[in-house]
Amino acid sequence: MSKIKLSKISKTYKAGLFKKKVRALTDLSLSVDAGTVYGLIGPNGAGKSTTIRLLLNLSRPDRGTVRIDALPVHESLGAIGYLPENPYLYDHLTLKELLFFAGRATGLATSDIRQLMEHLTATVGLDHVRGKSLRTFSKGMRQRAGLCFALLHDPSLVILDEPMSGLDPLGRKMVCDLILSLKKQGKTIFFCSHILSDIERLCDRIAVLHQGQMVREFTPDEITELRQGKMDLETEFIDVVERNEVHA
Amino acid sequence: MIGRIWALALVTFKEGLRDRSLYGIFLFALFVLGLNVLVAGFFMRDLGKVTVDMNLSALSFAGLLLVFFIGINLMAKDIDKKTIHLVLSKPFSRGEYIWGKFTGLVMFVGATQLVLLVFSSATVAVVRWMYPNFFAGFSWGIFITAVFFVFLQHVLLCAIVVFFSSLTSSSFISLIFSLASYIVGITLEEVVFYLRTPTANEEVAGAEFLQRSLEVVTWLVPNFAAFDFKLEAAHGLALEFSHLGVTFGYACLYIMLLLILASVIFSRREFN
Amino acid sequence: MRTLGYRCLWFFLALAILVPLYAYFQSNLWSQRAEAREYLEAGYVVPSQFSRILACGYKGLLSDYQFLRILTFYGSRFAEQQQMVDEDWDYFVASIDVITDLDPYFIDPYVLTEGLLTWDAGRIEDANRLLLKGAVANENNWRLWYYLGFNSFYFMKDYVGGAEYLMIASRVPGSPDYLKTLSSRLAFYGGKTKTALLFLKGMLADTDDALLEKRLKTRLLALEGAVLIEEALVQFRDQQGHLPGSLNELVSSGYLHELPVEPYGGDWLFNKDARVFSTSKFTHR
Ligand SMILES: Nc1ncnc2c1ncn2[C@@H]1O[C@H](COP(=O)(O)OP(=O)(O)OP(=O)(O)O)[C@@H](O)[C@H]1O
Numbered sequence: 001m002s003k004i005k006l007s008k009i010s011k012t013y014k015a016g017l018f019k020k021k022v023r024a025l026t027d028l029s030l031s032v033d034a035g036t037v038y039g040l041i042g043p044n045g046a047g048k049s050t051t052i053r054l055l056l057n058l059s060r061p062d063r064g065t066v067r068i069d070a071l072p073v074h075e076s077l078g079a080i081g082y083l084p085e086n087p088y089l090y091d092h093l094t095l096k097e098l099l100f101f102a103g104r105a106t107g108l109a110t111s112d113i114r115q116l117m118e119h120l121t122a123t124v125g126l127d128h129v130r131g132k133s134l135r136t137f138s139k140g141m142r143q144r145a146g147l148c149f150a151l152l153h154d155p156s157l158v159i160l161d162e163p164m165s166g167l168d169p170l171g172r173k174m175v176c177d178l179i180l181s182l183k184k185q186g187k188t189i190f191f192c193s194h195i196l197s198d199i200e201r202l203c204d205r206i207a208v209l210h211q212g213q214m215v216r217e218f219t220p221d222e223i224t225e226l227r228q229g230k231m232d233l234e235t236e237f238i239d240v241v242e243r244n245e246v247h248a
Numbered sequence: 249m250i251g252r253i254w255a256l257a258l259v260t261f262k263e264g265l266r267d268r269s270l271y272g273i274f275l276f277a278l279f280v281l282g283l284n285v286l287v288a289g290f291f292m293r294d295l296g297k298v299t300v301d302m303n304l305s306a307l308s309f310a311g312l313l314l315v316f317f318i319g320i321n322l323m324a325k326d327i328d329k330k331t332i333h334l335v336l337s338k339p340f341s342r343g344e345y346i347w348g349k350f351t352g353l354v355m356f357v358g359a360t361q362l363v364l365l366v367f368s369s370a371t372v373a374v375v376r377w378m379y380p381n382f383f384a385g386f387s388w389g390i391f392i393t394a395v396f397f398v399f400l401q402h403v404l405l406c407a408i409v410v411f412f413s414s415l416t417s418s419s420f421i422s423l424i425f426s427l428a429s430y431i432v433g434i435t436l437e438e439v440v441f442y443l444r445t446p447t448a449n450e451e452v453a454g455a456e457f458l459q460r461s462l463e464v465v466t467w468l469v470p471n472f473a474a475f476d477f478k479l480e481a482a483h484g485l486a487l488e489f490s491h492l493g494v495t496f497g498y499a500c501l502y503i504m505l506l507l508i509l510a511s512v513i514f515s516r517r518e519f520n
Numbered sequence: 521m522r523t524l525g526y527r528c529l530w531f532f533l534a535l536a537i538l539v540p541l542y543a544y545f546q547s548n549l550w551s552q553r554a555e556a557r558e559y560l561e562a563g564y565v566v567p568s569q570f571s572r573i574l575a576c577g578y579k580g581l582l583s584d585y586q587f588l589r590i591l592t593f594y595g596s597r598f599a600e601q602q603q604m605v606d607e608d609w610d611y612f613v614a615s616i617d618v619i620t621d622l623d624p625y626f627i628d629p630y631v632l633t634e635g636l637l638t639w640d641a642g643r644i645e646d647a648n649r650l651l652l653k654g655a656v657a658n659e660n661n662w663r664l665w666y667y668l669g670f671n672s673f674y675f676m677k678d679y680v681g682g683a684e685y686l687m688i689a690s691r692v693p694g695s696p697d698y699l700k701t702l703s704s705r706l707a708f709y710g711g712k713t714k715t716a717l718l719f720l721k722g723m724l725a726d727t728d729d730a731l732l733e734k735r736l737k738t739r740l741l742a743l744e745g746a747v748l749i750e751e752a753l754v755q756f757r758d759q760q761g762h763l764p765g766s767l768n769e770l771v772s773s774g775y776l777h778e779l780p781v782e783p784y785g786g787d788w789l790f791n792k793d794a795r796v797f798s799t800s801k802f803t804h805r
Pocket residue numbers: 013014015022023024042043044045046047048049050051520
């Protein structure tokens with residue numbers, strides 16, 4: 001069964017009052033099966049974050065439909081955990097308070113929240129700063145805190161917008177392990193990243209987005225080839241983008 | 249639903265309390281209250297009146313600063329800095345977000361006002377103890393009622409702040425619009441009643457037309473002057489219950505309608 | 521779609537209840553305010569030393585606002601047919617004082633002062649103090665000097681002082697020519713009603729304030745009546761050697777066509793010097 005289904009999505013931004021419209025997505029269709037890891041790659045400005053915002057009802061498509069678990073997006077938010085591109089958390093709260101907020105907002109009981117919080121913060125390596133205010137966090141720490149915020153309520157669909165950005169090698173490994181363990185628990189993971197080696201290692205499906213259109217989707221067989229080194233994701237990526245540049 | 253609204257309100261409330269501008273505003277209010285104790289002796293007759301005046305004005309002004317400097321940020325910064333992406337990824341409906349933010353704002357303003365009220369009551373008590381002969385008309389009941397209506401005025405202002413923040417993504421624009429609404433609301437009454445006098449009809453060109461247009465404004469912008477019971481409190485004049493009731497109901501209905509409107513607008517908004 | 525429909529339903533249901541309720545409370549509140557303002561007490565004026573600071577650089581704006589308030593205050597008293605009591609006039613004077621301290625070049629408050637504080641309140645000294653403040657600040661505004669001269673002459677019977685103010689007024693560039701003749705005339709025939717008549721005509725020619733104009737016209741009518749009677753009285757005395765027993769005698773013996781109307785509703789009186797007065801003292805009661 002498909003967890004996420006986008007059909008024929010188009011999205012334009014009105015940049016300013018009198019400026020002309022910006023086309024962000026054109027006729028994008030994709031579907032993500034439940035229990036798989038789906039990777040979205042593409043050059044800057046390709047429309048990756050736009051796609052993700054559509055999944056969260058933060059933006060709405062001009063045309064086309066977005067379905068999660070066959071429901072319209074605003075009805076399925078409870079099942080989603082989301083990490084934004086540059087998570088800006090509340091300045092004056094402590095990590096603990098932020099996570100309690102996440103727990104209460106998703107209807108968890110206080111005792112559960114405490115337990116989950118302790119477990120998660122330990123996983124992402126923030127257990128020693130639980131009581132510190134988020135203002136004092138570094139970029140990577142904020143990224144990790146954002147991950148806790150996204151995962152606290154045990155969502156069945158995890159959407160991550162560049163989860164590795166700003167993380168040290170240990171942090172990257174931590175995120176990779178986290179994604180794999182989530183997958184093991186049967187969650188669906190949809191994420192985008194510029195770090196192709198991670199994408200290659202983690203994903204069951206990979207799509208390349210360029211100028212708002214899907215220009216290539218790798219099948220599971222191709223991904224096996226990638227992992228065996230018979231194909232190189234980076235050359236494939238550059239190749240497909242350049243080829244489509246000529247078209248455009 | 250209540251749980252989510254409460255959760256958001258609590259977060260908003262805490263954010264507000266930890267804003268460091270709060271200390272500045274508190275210092276300012278305490279300074280005015282201290283000044284009050286010091287200058288009380290300068291007045292000859294209307295000492296009780298001046299004390300109540302200064303106290304209520306300090307509370308009211310401090311509240312305005314709280315709403316405009318901290319309150320605005322509590323919602324507008326969410327949108328400005330995209331923290332709202334994080335919040336709305338949880339199962340909040342847009343309406344719940346609006347009510348949650350509003351509740352948090354009100355809790356914040358209420359808590360700070362309560363603390364200030366304690367200080368202010370202490371000031372009044374001290375001055376009254378120093379000059380017991382000049383407080384003949386004073387009544388704590390009326391004083392507290394006046395403070396409550398000052399607070400209600402701020403609650404109304406919070407709703408306006410939430411409303412404008414739901415319209416724009418810039419905290420500066422919502423600040424300007426809320427401030428403008430406040431200024432219009434507080435002066436509206438003077439202008440409206442001036443235009444109703446026969447003098448105005450002779451003096452002001454197009455008074456009729458102006459009067460008509462202001463009639464429309466009175467439906468859109470709340471009459472902030474109606475919440476001002478400083479004079480009554482200062483002179484210890486009895487307050488009519490029906491009068492207070494109408495003012496209270498007016499505020500509640502205005503807030504409800506404004507927030508419903510804000511929710512509707514907010515539901516249609518996109519956050520890119 | 522289903523949930524959307526429900527939401528719309530709830531939304532309109534809420535509106536259907538809340539909007540009429542709001543309408544009810546809104547109109548009630550405003551009428552309550554209107555009622556409350558009838559008993560509006562003369563307010564408390566923050567002395568200008570403080571309000572200058574409170575104005576935070578918006579002194580002009582604050583003065584405008586305070587002026588508007590005092591206009592409204594007077595206007596509501598006028599509309600409710602309530603007498604301005606002493607405290608009200610205190611408030612008035614204090615307000616104008618603050619307004620002109622905040623912005624001494626703001627002419628309207630002086631005009632209002634001349635219009636109300638003299639005729640209505642009889643507080644000539646307050647009026648002249650305020651006007652002098654304005655005249656000194658606005659030396660090239662002949663009107664303020666003229667008001668000063670008028671008040672000195674008309675209310676304080678200080679003919680010499682009045683003439684001096686008028687001389688200053690007449691020297692201001694752009695002032696009307698009749699000021700010179702008026703000031704010299706004042707110096708010689710100060711006590712004559714006819715001088716007052718000329719003064720009033722000058723004042724009337726110069727005013728564009730509707731309320732003041734109406735008052736001046738009434739006053740002019742009264743003075744014209746008085747002058748007419750005075751002239752008839754003098755003629756009677758010159759020819760008969762004594763004053764008539766009553767004013768009706770003037771009419772019956774043909775010195776007057778008929779007695780002029782007293783616009784304030786009083787009765788005409790005269791004294792041994794053939795000066796004419798009215799029981800109304802030329803004010804509305
Ligand atoms: N708020 C916005 N207003 C106007 N245009 C926007 C807005 N957000 C994105 N765009 C435009 O939409 C297009 C897609 O942007 P998007 O943020 O989805 O790219 P992305 O793939 O996430 O890029 P990156 O790898 O840099 O994060 C870009 O051309 C961008 O200029």
